Amino acid sequence: MTLPAAYPTAFPSRLPVELAGMPFALTLVESSSPSGLRQQAAKLLQRHLGLTLAECLYVEGSGRWLGRDSDDLQFDCADFSHPYAHVIRSNKPLALSVADARIRLDHPGFQAQLSALSGALQLNVLPLRALDGAREWLGALLLVGQRETLTALENTPEMGAFEALLCRLWSRLTREQGERHRSQALQASLAKLNDGARRQTLADRLADDLLGQSAVMSSLRQHIIRAAETQLAVLLQGQTGTGKDRVARAIHQFSTRSKAPFLAINCAAIPEALLESELFGHAKGAFSGADKAREGLISQADGGTLFLDEIGDMPLALQAKLLRVLESGRYRPLGASEERCADLRLVAATHQPLKEQIKQQRFRADLYYRLGQFPINVPPLSERRDDIALLAQAFITAFCQREERDDIGITPAALRLLKRREYPGNVRELKNIVDYACAMTPAGADIDVDVLPGEHQDVATLTSLEEVMPNEFPLSDEVDDLRQALREVETSIIRQRLRRFGGNRARAAESLGLPKRTLAHKCQQLELDGK
Structure with missing residues (x-):
């Protein structure tokens, strides 16, 4: 498209109507990706308005950074040493001369952008947001040129129409791209479900960490591998001491997120007043004592896995906020004015009967069904008594290594007792018993029934x-x-x-x-x- 002869190189008093006309629109509509759209829009503006520089920057998924398609340079949206933070935070355009920008703003990456520009030029930075109900941030538009040209652009219908078209196309292409990615991920997950041999190999590797040769443990490892192959939220249910935290770590370890962070929090161990801040973070001054901003676990787990233990103890108000994170991937830190995005895998665990809590209106039904996309029951030790000997020997070996003791054996009578007794605390209780017995066993001796806590009355009945x-x-x-x-x-x-x-x-x-x-x-x- 060539510039009409009726218009000079710079436009001090009026703009070409083509800026919002059919040729420009068709050129933008032909873009097939958000990245291609941004680059095409910048080229059109620079070429047809005679600008020295035009560039579209995009807000990446977490809402914390602005990125460029041309390189991997990023701008922190909370760092006011560059103009984009001012625009994003205020949601207002910013105009200043290149000379002033060099004096007032000292971000190294931004200064590198200005290094080859004349100080007499002016730069304008415009905020770009989606025009739908979400009003989410898309990015910022940087324009650098003669002051008269950029002044003429301000508050003109043509420029407003161009920005509106750009934002609508950008938002649509972003949604379509996300749907394609989700579709591709779903197809990949379905393909993996047919790979039985590969899955069995992974389950066998998992047996080194989740010990047990019983049928219920073999089934549990298979479920863990299947869960790890998806992006579904996982709900772990089981009695206290069954090892739900180890199951959560195994799901993360064998998932595509294994190289990203794994963060865990016990919802029952943190006071209600602090739990929201721990999860969502807070802005500076959000409450008394908040002398600086703090990232929450949701932000820190971006790209990885967040494990919420004892989810049944989470307050109802926080349950509603957590549900929104699961459904939209968006959240707002305490005291913050803008929402953020988080891409994370959620694994929750509880020993409480959540269905009963739903009836008592202590747990949200919608959150329960959203958490339970992939439910896993962790079996109690009473259902896997055949594994007790293997577990006991593993705990003995670990104790000897930790305490630098010579190898300790265990008598058949003591082992029979361990297999028969009840374990309300499950594997955790068995470990505590074995550790105590190891500590009470003299050097050179084997663990016998007389050193097992709380079972001295049964010694006579356990004679071999x-x-x-x-x-x-x-x-x-x-x-x-x-x-x-x-x-x-x-x-x-x-x-x-x-x-x-x-x-x-x-x-x-x-x-x-x-x-x-x-x-x-x-x-x-x-x-x-x-x-």
């Missing part, structure tokens, strides 16, 4: 079979009827167990690992009485 047999059962060289000897051994064991539990067959059967019906049948065959 090898210790009992010489006194109650015939020696091997005295046996002349093997079947009868085995029958006597079985009778003696069942009689002892019934005696221990006061004749209660249900408890005796459970302690022997037998169904109650099987034990009843054996009692009938062996002519043993019991309840």
Whole structure:
């Protein structure tokens, strides 16, 4: 498009109507990406208005930085050593001479932009925001040229129409680009779901950190790998001490966000008055004692994973704000005038029955369903007793390494006791018991039942079979009827167990690992009485 002959090189009193006309509009509409649109708009302005420099800067996802398409230079929106911060914060255009800018503004990157420009030129910086209801920041437009030209641009219908067209196209292309990225990410996630062999390999690697050979642990590791392959919010539910924090870290470790930060907070451990500031951050002067601005965990976790432990203890008011972050990716720090964006993966955990809390109006139903896009139940130790021996040995090894002790063993009797006892505190309780037993075991000895806390009354009942047999059962060289000897051994064991539990067959059967019906049948065959 050539400049009409009727217009001089500079425009001190009027502008070409083509600025907002069909040729300009068609040129912008042909852009296929936000980056291409910004570059095309800058070229049109510079070429047809005779400007020395025109450039579009964009606000990146978190709302903290302005970037340039031409290089990786960034401008902090809170740093007033460059003009863009003034424009973004005030939402008003800024006009000053290049000479004044060199004196008043000392940002190195901005000064590099001005280094080749004449001090007699003027620069104008215009704020650009989306025109829809969200009014979100898009970026800023830098224009550098003769003072008369830029003065003529101010408050003209043509320039206003050009800015409006640019912002509408920019906002639309940004949404379309985001939808394409989400579609591509979804397709990639679906493709990964079919990769069973690769997933199994990852699950096997995870077994080094989440110990256990039981079926429930194998299933848990599979769920973790599947969750890590998506961008869905994860809700971990399980009893206290089951290792929900380790599951959350595993999801982050095996996700595409593994190189970005993993941040965690316990919602029950922080006072309600401080929890909002911890999560969302605050501006300077937001409340008494806020002598400087502070980034919250949501901002720090941008690009990574945020783990909210004990989400059931979060106050209702904060639940509403968290829901908005999940739905729109936007939040506002305490006392701040502008919203920010955050791209993060949220993993939440609780031991509380959230559905019951919803009925009691202590937890938002909409937040529950948004958090539970990928629910995972972490099994209690009572459902994986076969893993107790493996866990106990791992805790013993870790204790010896940490305390620089020689290797410690554990007797079969002590191990049987560990497998039988109840663990309301789950794996955490088992670890505490093993650590205590290790500390109480003398050097060169193995962990035995007498050093296990709270179980001294059961020591006599846990004497190993090898210790009992010489006194109650015939020696091997005295046996002349093997079947009868085995029958006597079985009778003696069942009689002892019934005696221990006061004749209660249900408890005796459970302690022997037998169904109650099987034990009843054996009692009938062996002519043993019991309840």
